Amino acid sequence: MAADMSTSFTIEKFEGYLVIKLDSKIEQVSVKEFETQMGSISSNGFVIVNCDSLQIIPRDWLRVLLKLHLNLKKENKFLKLIHINSSLMNFLKKEGVDATFRISKDLRDALIETGLSPKRTLDTDFINPFLNATINTLKIQAQISAEAGQVYVKKPKELIQGDISGVIGIVSDSFNGSVVITFPEKVFLKIISNMLGEEYSKIDNEIVDGAGELTNMIFGQAKVVLNEKGYGIKTAIPSVVCGKDHSLSGLTKGPVVIVPFTTEFGQFFVEICLSN
Amino acid sequence: MFDPKTKVLVVDDMLTMRKIVTKILRELGFTDISEAQDGNEAWEKVKLGNVGLIISDWNMPNCTGLELLKKVRADQDYSKIPFLLVTAEAEQGQVSEAIRSGVDQYVVKPFSKEGLKAKLELTHKKTSARKLA
Numbered sequence: 164m165a166a167d168m169s170t171s172f173t174i175e176k177f178e179g180y181l182v183i184k185l186d187s188k189i190e191q192v193s194v195k196e197f198e199t200q201m202g203s204i205s206s207n208g209f210v211i212v213n214c215d216s217l218q219i220i221p222r223d224w225l226r227v228l229l230k231l232h233l234n235l236k237k238e239n240k241f242l243k244l245i246h247i248n249s250s251l252m253n254f255l256k257k258e259g260v261d262a263t264f265r266i267s268k269d270l271r272d273a274l275i276e277t278g279l280s281p282k283r284t285l286d287t288d289f290i291n292p293f294l295n296a297t298i299n300t301l302k303i304q305a306q307i308s309a310e311a312g313q314v315y316v317k318k319p320k321e322l323i324q325g326d327i328s329g330v331i332g333i334v335s336d337s338f339n340g341s342v343v344i345t346f347p348e349k350v351f352l353k354i355i356s357n358m359l360g361e362e363y364s365k366i367d368n369e370i371v372d373g374a375g376e377l378t379n380m381i382f383g384q385a386k387v388v389l390n391e392k393g394y395g396i397k398t399a400i401p402s403v404v405c406g407k408d409h410s411l412s413g414l415t416k417g418p419v420v421i422v423p424f425t426t427e428f429g430q431f432f433v434e435i436c437l438s439n
Numbered sequence: 440m441f442d443p444k445t446k447v448l449v450v451d452d453m454l455t456m457r458k459i460v461t462k463i464l465r466e467l468g469f470t471d472i473s474e475a476q477d478g479n480e481a482w483e484k485v486k487l488g489n490v491g492l493i494i495s496d497w498n499m500p501n502c503t504g505l506e507l508l509k510k511v512r513a514d515q516d517y518s519k520i521p522f523l524l525v526t527a528e529a530e531q532g533q534v535s536e537a538i539r540s541g542v543d544q545y546v547v548k549p550f551s552k553e554g555l556k557a558k559l560e561l562t563h564k565k566t567s568a569r570k571l572a
Contacts, residue, residue, distance in 0.1 A: 175531055184532060186539075213532075304459070304549035359458050373455035379498070380548045383527025390530060398498055398528060 172197055177391055179279050180209040182270065185224075187216040194223040201231045210235060211273050215246035219254045232264060241265055243273045271335070274393035285420050285437050289389065290314060293342060294422055296384035297433055300377060301426070305357040309424045309431075317419035322410035323432045327351050327366055329378030330411065331401040333437065335394055340437035342385075343411055344378050353428040366405060375401040381433075441492060441521075441563050443468035450474070450481040450495035450507065451525070456548075460494055460525070463552045467559070478502025482510055485517050492562070494546075497526040497533070505540060512541040521566040523558060525550075 171186035181204060204210065210231065214220070220228070232242045243265045247255070255261040267273035294311050301307045317323075325345035333340035346354070348366055355373045356362045363370055378401040386396045404411060417438030424431050447469055451457045457474045464472055475481035479502040481495065493511065495504040504524050511517050524537055527548040537545055544562045546555060 173531055173535055184535070186535075300549045303551055303554075355455070358455070360462050370455060372453045376453045376455045379453075380527050383548060386528055387530055400498065400500060 172200075174200065174204070175391075180211060180274070180277065182211045182213055184213040184215070185217055185220070187218075194221070194227060197224060198227045201227050204231075209240050209277050209279070210242045211267075211270060212242060212244050213246055213270070214244055214248075214251055218248070218250045220251070222258075225258065225260065229260065229263065241277075243267050243277070245269050245273050269395055271393050271395040279393070285316075285418055285435060288392070289394075289437065290420060290422065290435060292385035292388035293381060293433060293435055296381040296388075297344075297422075297424060299384065300380045301354065304377075304380065305354045307354060307357060307426050307428070309426050312423040312425060312430075314420055314422050317421050317434065321421075322412065323421065323434060324408045324410050325432065326405070326407055326409070327371070327374045328404045328409070328411055329374035329376075329401050330404060331378050331382045332399050333382075334397045334399060338437060340417065340435065342378065342382055342436075343434040344374065344381065344431065345411070345434070346374065346431040347429055348407075350426060350429040350431050353426075371403055371405055374405075375403045440467075440560055441469075443470060445469065445491035446471045446473070446489050447492045447494065448473055448475060448481055448484055448490045450476075450478065450493065450499070450504065452476055452496065452499040456496060456525075460555070463555050464494075466552060467556055478504060478507035478510070481507050485511060485520070490517070490520055492521045492523070492559075494523045494525060497524050497537075498528070505537060508537065508540050508542055519566070519569060521562050523562050 173184045175182045212228065228242065235241050245267050246269060247266055252261065267276055298309050298311065301309045323345050326348040328343055328345040330341065330343050333342060351366065351374065352363050354377070355370045358373065382399070382401070389396055417436050419434055419436040422433045424433065447464055449457050449460045449472060451460070461472050461474065473484060475484050477499045481493070482502070484490065495507055497504040508522055508524065511520055511522060521543050522541070524542050524545040525548060526533065526545055529545065529547045534545060543565050544558045546558045
């Protein structure tokens, strides 16, 4: 995951494609390393070049990309440029290569157009990262084992009751949604007591934002996994709803799935909603 | 490892997270720990002087951890303060941006005491070399 400060590009490999991110300080680094790396990736699949923040692509770098494009073409694969701003588009036109490269708005569109995009449905591909993140977060941060139960679709008038909930919006360029984690007081207090290393007997201002922090950690881990698949989910800040036996509904329009989790201290629920 | 008397500034908008980091720091022997709720409050505390280590959340309202990092690195009086970013979203683009902005290490949430300790040791190793250079 770490990037070297001296490089002006990074390469991330995914199943069926890789993403090259060009840095805005591209002109300060020798093109030789770039050329060497590009020469070795032509058979790995589709290549997506993220040009976010670039105003131009230096000619020697452009030449390397053109060479890569031609190599990929021989294998019936191709190279796509994404995040092209108007300055860079003008530059590509001026250089006469705007029609040579395939251009997409962002990673998600590029993956849709290459047939690699994940479906925008509440399937296991989308749900499992949240499920794994929930188990991982409780294990590492609170030393509590949680077991996921049967995932089910929430019924139209079904209400999940709890005493404290963490809520976070799922926002991307092409769909929205939400994640709600609802705890009964007893389970929440045990989790927080373990996290902070002292016993709490009631939910008060000192610990109430713990529900938001747990939601944030779970969302953050799931977001990384989903964005590697091209979902393009943006950063969000969680909020907390607190009240005895409260229930939340209608946060976003769309199907909702519920994942019940069991711990030795009781159950809690993760609700995931996705709407296009 | 850092001298336990090092003044540590813990920055996070979430009280719970500040308490978790502070608890671990105390268990590691640190005694001089102060807290700030966002980058703006943290910057005011940095300017009071003597901060020897900043552990800051990334995603905060008002002034993010990355904005705080850039402010610290841009001011020659404070630019060498060891800086550790805490994030729940370690995506490569973000990490690259933090490295370019001069972060010393980053910690991905959730993390254990051992995880934070290892990152602190790496931070100390890196910043000690910087002081010698």
